[in-house]
Structure formats: C-alpha cells, structure tokens
Amino acid sequence: MAQAKVALVTGGAKGIGLAVARRLAREDWRVVVADPAAPPPDLAARHVAADVADEAQVDALLAGIAAQEGRLDALVSNAGFMLRKPLRDLTLGEWNRVIGANLTATFLLVRAAEAMLRAARGAVVTIASTRARQSEADTESYSASKGGLVALTHALSVSLGPEVRVNCVSPGWIHTRGDAPRPEDHAQHPAGRVGRPEDIAALVAWLVGPESGFVTGAEFVSDGGMTRKMIYAA
Numbered sequence: 001m002a003q004a005k006v007a008l009v010t011g012g013a014k015g016i017g018l019a020v021a022r023r024l025a026r027e028d029w030r031v032v033v034a035d036p037a038a039p040p041p042d043l044a045a046r047h048v049a050a051d052v053a054d055e056a057q058v059d060a061l062l063a064g065i066a067a068q069e070g071r072l073d074a075l076v077s078n079a080g081f082m083l084r085k086p087l088r089d090l091t092l093g094e095w096n097r098v099i100g101a102n103l104t105a106t107f108l109l110v111r112a113a114e115a116m117l118r119a120a121r122g123a124v125v126t127i128a129s130t131r132a133r134q135s136e137a138d139t140e141s142y143s144a145s146k147g148g149l150v151a152l153t154h155a156l157s158v159s160l161g162p163e164v165r166v167n168c169v170s171p172g173w174i175h176t177r178g179d180a181p182r183p184e185d186h187a188q189h190p191a192g193r194v195g196r197p198e199d200i201a202a203l204v205a206w207l208v209g210p211e212s213g214f215v216t217g218a219e220f221v222s223d224g225g226m227t228r229k230m231i232y233a234a
C-alpha cells in the first residue's frame, strides 16, 4: 500500500487551521499540527507545541517531521493573528510580532521544508486575507503582513517550481469564535452568509490535492463576494 501523505498545518489547534487539519485527516493524510495551543483530543494528528515565528522552533519542527514522518507533501501556513491598535500607540515590538507570525513564519517554514517538499513534489498553501487589499482603521500591521504573504506566495511559486506548487487562500469573514453572526451580517454577503472554517478547508484540500496540478502562484479569495460589492451609503 502507498505510504500516506503528510501535511503540516500551522495554527491547527482551532478555527480555520483545525478545520483544515480535520478535513485532511478525514482524507487519510497524516497530519502534524504546529500550535502552542493543543488541538481537541479527537483530532487525528500529531501535535507539536511550536511558535512558528521562532527560527529555532521551526527548524526543530521540520527536523522532527523528517525523523518521525519521513516526508512532507503539504504545508498549510495558516497561523496568524490580528492586532487592532491606533498607529500612534502601535509599538515596534507589536508590529514585529504580527509580521513575525503572519509573514516571516512562512519564510522560515518553507525554507526549512524545501528539501522534503521538493522530494515529495508537494504543495504549499498560505492563508492570507482579503485585508491584504482592503482595510478597516487601526489594522496596519495585519494588512501589511497579509499583503506581504500574498507577494511571498507568488515569489515562492516561481522559485520552487516545478516540483512544488505554492498558492494562497484569502478568506473574508469566517466565523470561528464568539457570538453567532446576525442576520444582517449574513445578508450583506452576495453569497447570503458569513463563511465557515469548512469553506476554507475545502479549498485548501483541493489545492494540496492531485486535481490542482496546473495551479500555482495564485490567490483564491473566499469571501462570499464581499470584496466584489460596491458600497455607497443610501
């Protein structure tokens, strides 16, 4: 029997990353989740408590996969967070933390994973955001990090081809926590609803799978149509 494919999902303990990890596990991938937080115990994955913004921890994470799983077919670089803070109050340390987790981590991960990904003729999927191209106030560090990630994605696709495909998913509003979206939150989307983590997981599963072989360097927006909607006050 063919050896199961191996996927690394960063930030896979909850939210979108957890949905991706569940989906890939269901499709018989061997899944490794890298996250300081522990995923739910029912997730069929090996958990590594790692901060992917830290160079030494990333190198140890990939060395561990080489030693334990012995291959890497897919990297889903999903870990990230948003800081909302007025520019005048944003410290350089805070800026660097957001850029570190949301952008630099992907550089560190792909650099450490390159040899295994090439050997497996694998795929990388980065999780950016529609905020790479549009903003609310007080989100400079997040928007900059996601814009950088979109650009890093196409740069990597050129450098790592033809062995490794590298694509990006930019989610819009995906409900992962807190109060349920209101009817008007759903209704403002051309698709008629707010997004679910499973929406992103389905796209990621296709991008790391065998049917997307002619797709690399691309950004896929999954936002229920919100960034296509022209908004003027009545």
Ligand SMILES: NC(=O)c1ccc[n+]([C@@H]2O[C@H](COP(=O)([O-])OP(=O)(O)OC[C@H]3O[C@@H](n4cnc5c(N)ncnc54)[C@H](O)[C@@H]3O)[C@@H](O)[C@H]2O)c1
Binding pocket: 010, 011, 012, 013, 014, 015, 016, 017, 034, 035, 036, 037, 050, 051, 052, 053, 078, 079, 080, 081, 082, 101, 127, 128, 129, 130, 170, 171, 172, 173, 174, 175, 176, 177
């Ligand atoms: N939820 C949305 O509406 C939305 C929209 C657009 C983009 N995104 C992006 O999708 C990704 C996942 O978002 P989410 O809403 O599921 O977030 P979430 O906060 O629910 O989960 C993020 C996970 O990433 C982990 N994480 C954070 N920093 C890390 C680090 N340095 N190293 C390892 N793990 C780390 C956290 O511990 C957490 O388990 C993020 O990159 C986010 O920017 C989310």
